Amino acid sequence: MDNLLEIRNLKVQFFLGSRTFAAVNGADLDIRGGETLVLAGESGSGKTVTALSITRMLPPNGAILEGRIRFNGEDVLAMDEESLRGVRGKEIAYIFQEPASYLNPVITVGDQIAEAVMLHQRKTKQEAGREAERLLGLVKIEDPRRVSLDYPHQLSGGMNQRAFIAMSLACRPRLLIADEPTTSLDVTIEAQILALLMELKAALGFSLLFITHNLSIAKRIADRVCVMYRGKVVETAATSELFTSPRHFHTKELIAAYEKIGRI
Amino acid sequence: MMKNKPLAAGLAVIGLFTLIALFAPLISPYDPSVIDQNHLLEAPSRAHPLGTDGLGRDLASRIMFGARISLSIGLIAVGIATALGLLFGSVAGFYGGALDGVIMRFADIMLCFPTFFLILAVVAFMESSIFNIMAIIGLTSWMGPSRLIRGEILSLKEREFIQAERAIGASNGRIIFKHLVPNAIGPVLVNATLGIAGAILLESGLSFLGLGVQPPTPSWGNILIESKSTLGVAWWITVFPGLAILLTILGFNFIAEGLKKVFGYN
Numbered sequence: 427m428d429n430l431l432e433i434r435n436l437k438v439q440f441f442l443g444s445r446t447f448a449a450v451n452g453a454d455l456d457i458r459g460g461e462t463l464v465l466a467g468e469s470g471s472g473k474t475v476t477a478l479s480i481t482r483m484l485p486p487n488g489a490i491l492e493g494r495i496r497f498n499g500e501d502v503l504a505m506d507e508e509s510l511r512g513v514r515g516k517e518i519a520y521i522f523q524e525p526a527s528y529l530n531p532v533i534t535v536g537d538q539i540a541e542a543v544m545l546h547q548r549k550t551k552q553e554a555g556r557e558a559e560r561l562l563g564l565v566k567i568e569d570p571r572r573v574s575l576d577y578p579h580q581l582s583g584g585m586n587q588r589a590f591i592a593m594s595l596a597c598r599p600r601l602l603i604a605d606e607p608t609t610s611l612d613v614t615i616e617a618q619i620l621a622l623l624m625e626l627k628a629a630l631g632f633s634l635l636f637i638t639h640n641l642s643i644a645k646r647i648a649d650r651v652c653v654m655y656r657g658k659v660v661e662t663a664a665t666s667e668l669f670t671s672p673r674h675f676h677t678k679e680l681i682a683a684y685e686k687i688g689r690i
Numbered sequence: 691m692m693k694n695k696p697l698a699a700g701l702a703v704i705g706l707f708t709l710i711a712l713f714a715p716l717i718s719p720y721d722p723s724v725i726d727q728n729h730l731l732e733a734p735s736r737a738h739p740l741g742t743d744g745l746g747r748d749l750a751s752r753i754m755f756g757a758r759i760s761l762s763i764g765l766i767a768v769g770i771a772t773a774l775g776l777l778f779g780s781v782a783g784f785y786g787g788a789l790d791g792v793i794m795r796f797a798d799i800m801l802c803f804p805t806f807f808l809i810l811a812v813v814a815f816m817e818s819s820i821f822n823i824m825a826i827i828g829l830t831s832w833m834g835p836s837r838l839i840r841g842e843i844l845s846l847k848e849r850e851f852i853q854a855e856r857a858i859g860a861s862n863g864r865i866i867f868k869h870l871v872p873n874a875i876g877p878v879l880v881n882a883t884l885g886i887a888g889a890i891l892l893e894s895g896l897s898f899l900g901l902g903v904q905p906p907t908p909s910w911g912n913i914l915i916e917s918k919s920t921l922g923v924a925w926w927i928t929v930f931p932g933l934a935i936l937l938t939i940l941g942f943n944f945i946a947e948g949l950k951k952v953f954g955y956n
Contacts, residue, residue, distance in 0.1 A: 515858035
């Protein structure tokens with residue numbers, strides 16, 4: 427299988443006043459077409475920074491020092507701002523941890539999804555509005571017509587995350603990057619969102635990069651798992667293999683942590 | 691709205707003055723520029739509810755027509771200032787760096803001049819038509835709105851939904867004008883409302899000095915200046931236009947106060 431995304435020796439540095447901090451320190455990562463890859467690791471291990479680097483979405487005080495990122499054969503680090511905008515949303519889309527704060531509070535959910543539709547597709551406002559309603563239906567929101575007229579604060583966390591997923595999938599991206607999308611939700615909603623993501627992935631055929639510190643999610647959804655520790659990818663393995671014979675001590679720690687929670 | 695007393699009171703006063711201004715030709719009892727030699731400096735009476743001025747013109751009619759001039763100068767001058775403020779402030783706040791430095795230092799330089807004297811200096815070289823007054827007031831009062839909007843944008847652009855917009859491939863222009871500016875509109879509206887009051891006062895001041903709206907066109911400021919010479923014998927020519935200015939400024943200040951409540955800050 428061909429790699430959709432290849433990251434080699436990625437080094438990302440942050441500038442904090444006069445000090446520098448190496449958030450990612452030589453990470454390697456591959457994502458194959460159509461697979462679900464879980465990127466696991468403790469807080470501060472560089473998972474999110476790696477994910478943001480893929481479309482060069484780092485905050486202004488962060489910089490990619492070294493490395494290579496190839497998406498679909500193209501060098502992401504060599505792209506100009508214009509071509510990057512063509513990749514963001516259209517080829518690679520994100521969903522984030524706090525759905526409510528990632529939606530604009532003064533624009534209705536339907537209009538925000540319609541905006542995402544119109545950014546990369548030639549559609550009139552009306553067509554985009556209908557497409558937004560269809561997408562809301564796709565993410566299993568009941569009564570999409572009514573919800574499309576709601577503002578984010580009128581919806582629950584789970585509903586907002588569904589709406590945000592609808593927005594991310596508006597242009598049928600080939601890679602969806604989910605950065606702890608269920609961490610702020612309660613367990614039953616988490617299960618629903620995970621099931622929804624798996625269903626959408628099967629229907630639309632995108633690859634999924636799922637970031638979490640919770641290995642129980644990896645066990646449920648991942649084809650392969652990458653474990654990050656202190657800015658490096660320390661172990662990559664097929665899911666079943668990772669759980670039966672973990673090699674790196676941090677992997678063992680994460681598995682132990684998850685088994686401990688399982689016993690409670 | 692019922693619970694928001696300042697907003698209700700402000701809107702009532704300004705609404706009334708707006709209606710008077712809009713329908714002045716229909717509701718004014720006399721033509722505001724017709725001179726009547728037989729009724730000079732008459733005190734308020736049934737025929738002339740607010741009295742007449744030194745040329746026998748009906749004061750009520752002049753104040754009604756003056757409302758058109760004063761209110762439209764307030765609105766348009768502030769419109770110009772706020773539009774410029776939105777443009778400069780949002781661009782400076784969003785891009786930061788050298789562009790921010792240039793725009794904001796230019797604003798600082800403009801702020802160093804006392805606005806009133808800056809306007810006096812400009813008016814000295816230009817014909818003081820209503821349009822020019824609007825433009826001059828607008829072009830010399832964009833600095834406040836710019837600073838305000840820049841501050842709002844600075845904090846808003848760090849919010850997560852802006853990152854989400856970048857993630858779906860939105861351009862900078864779209865992010866600024868579709869997502870940042872609408873979220874900053876609350877304080878801008880409050881500021882603009884106060885600005886209208888300020889602009890009306892400024893126009894009255896200019897007209898009072900004879901550099902604003904030129905007679906015979908009535909504005910509240912130039913009605914006041916004409917009252918100066920007859921203040922001892924005809925109090926009404928000073929009091930009524932003064933009251934009109936006072937009520938309007940108060941009305942706009944009440945609206946601003948009420949809007950602050952609506953947008954939830956003090």
